[in-house]
Amino acid sequence: MPDAFLDGWAALPVWLADLLLFLALLAPAFLLGALVLRGFAIGPLLSALLRRQVWVSVVFVALIAISVGLGAGLIAQERGLRQGTAPAADKFELVVAAPGSEITAMLAAVYLQPSDLPLLDGETYDRIASHERVEIVAPLGFGDSWRDAPVVGTTAEFVAYLSEGLAEGRHFAAEYEAVAGARVPLGVGDAFSPAHGIGDAAEHGAHGDLEYEVVGRMPLTGSPWDRALMVPIESVWSVHGLANGHGPGWDGEIGPPFAPAYFPGTPAALVRADSLAANYGLQAEFSTETTMAFFPGTVLARLHALMGDIRQAMSVLAVITQVLVTAGVLAGLMMLTRLLAKRLALLRALGAPRRFIFALTWSFAVTLISTGAALGLLLGVAATRAISSIITARTDVLVSARLAWPELHLVAGFVSLTAVLALLPAFLTMNRPVIRDLRG
């Protein structure tokens, strides 16, 4: 039976399963509502009471909205980060680096975070480059910058692979030509002079009056490479006084093949294998004492899992906050019903059934709860948007925030749970003494 149920559930399209789950989570609140409100037309009185206690209601709604927004925002933010960082790493299937931290190497190679990595030598690079299963391999050269944009030395072939076609211009074909990322404020034909180092430590003028000319621009990739200036690796080596990767008698044509003896080293080799199987093969082959081969996707997935764990812990706190806030609001509501006691007693005296008072108080609570929950969703998404745009501005990883099912499920569950909790103040209010309240 569970098998049949599960398989039937799995046979549904994901969106339908999500929708049904959402409805199932919301169903208790609606069933309860139908049951509690059966036979009554509480609308006018409910809105009268809400208007009577408008400021208290606004405060209660705001409290619920903030706590729900926190919970929803956490989920949306985590997903946004996952969905933003993953595509940025998609093109980097396999990275070979000198042994060390996979995370550091990934942050440097994929997300262009400045770091001090040991180098792979020319022999090793040549072994990778000449491997029959390797389709593309590219060295990376870091260290220079122009304003905030890192200048990254690599090959034209890799830029072509990364960009899947330039937005404008052509690939670099000579040593002092460059391709600009989509967010670099330089157009085709502009020239720039690189500084040694990055950020505040950059030494301007260290490279003399060297200038690169921008000959092409990449389309937006949603990754930190959007802020980078890509130049031929040969020029990066040259300006630092190193060999340029080619032996004597080089004809000046940039790019591979490189001569192992004149290869100054690269912190990482970006590898694309000819098949998925080959990626695993190469990873095994280059996991040696002198080389470290890893899938950035796996490293990132592990970081995602870690982030997911932290987010779940925070979500538990957020849920506790939500429940505490709601309990506070319901307790506040009890006091509020005391302010309304005379009017409620009047209704009883006029012949309204106790259940009507029950329905009225419950609807009051559920109106505050559901309004707060709906606003909380919006608030969560708005906050996530704001945070995401800051992250995007700082890291160039395109992080977006959209409302998705998990938040809706959370909020639906919250509404149903608290709709049940709201039965308690409704029950207590229903049993208040009529005569005393009427005289009071």
Added chain:
Amino acid sequence: MTTPRGRSLTLRDLEVTGEGGRRILYVPRLQIAAGSAVAVRGPSGAGKTTLLYALAGLVSPAAGRILWDDEDIAPLGEPARAAFRRRTVGFVFQEHLLFEELSAPGNAALAALYTAATERAAIRARAAEQLSRLGLDRSAARRSDSYSGGERQRIAVARALAADPDVILADEPTASLDRANADRLADDLVALARHEGRTLITVSHDPAVHARADRVLDIADGRLAADTAQGAPGAAHA
């Protein structure tokens, strides 16, 4: 003048106790004819309001019977007493006690919110009819707290009549009004009750109310101290 549709009231050994079993009210025997207008007076704390609440089924008596026609409401549980109030009683309080945020028709037809859907239209129609009879604005857009004190109490009267009750119970309905408005309300209350032959019992210290009643009951120390019939025009059917 229509035939009386109101209910007669018979009390037998009615005893209402307060906290600690202290006796607040004891009425061994009282008979009020259907369709009559009765005023109840007495000093503060004598038990007048308690009597009214007992007649409405708001207070559960310790002993005795409260017979409206043949229906004894004394032993009824709260849901049945609420149903009795809803069906049979129209109540007017000392203060108008309106929902200020609602309009005059909204307040007058309050009962429509908690009665069966089939009766709602009838209640709304009667509420509107009573409001115009009482000379009140029937605008649904105007909040009831924009009306004067006298008007608000008349809205409360329309509310008491909207569910077409057999009995109208009023607790000091003119107490918060000035003389002119008090007289007008006393006139309205009696006229509307008589118009359809409802039984009207009003607790009041206002001579204007006493003057319009068929019969005046004096309550003192929780007992019926005097019972005076008055030859008011168009009075007593019994």
Added chain:
Amino acid sequence: MTMQTTRRRALALAAGFIAAPALLRAQGDEAIKLRELYAGDNEFSEFARDSEGERITVEGFMAPPLQADSTFFVLTKMPMSVCPFCETEAEWPEDILAIYTRRKYRVVPFNRKIVVRGELELGGYRDPETGFVSLVRLANAQFDYA
């Protein structure tokens, strides 16, 4: 079926709306091993041919994925710190299975055994996004620790 299993299943069913993958644990008893899909020489077993298009449960290990936040991974016979494709020259070794998950999945350590339940698909298929060609797959799959 023992009392305890019955209860476990009932609980699992109750939880089903919220955490469907957790239920796979209860289905672990029926999980088959990867080799049961093959009859040697890249031929599918009778069981595989009979089960084509049905949901089956397979146990194995998740190979480290090449992409984060995706719906694809390779299920291997052995916990894989080394590659499943290396021991043999064959293009399609008989100890792997391509898994396409129902939703984006959370990566699990390569040495934790998992059970995967999904629709068995046989025959060559080229992933339009990665270009990866698989001979046998579980589609619309969910998994949990065994």
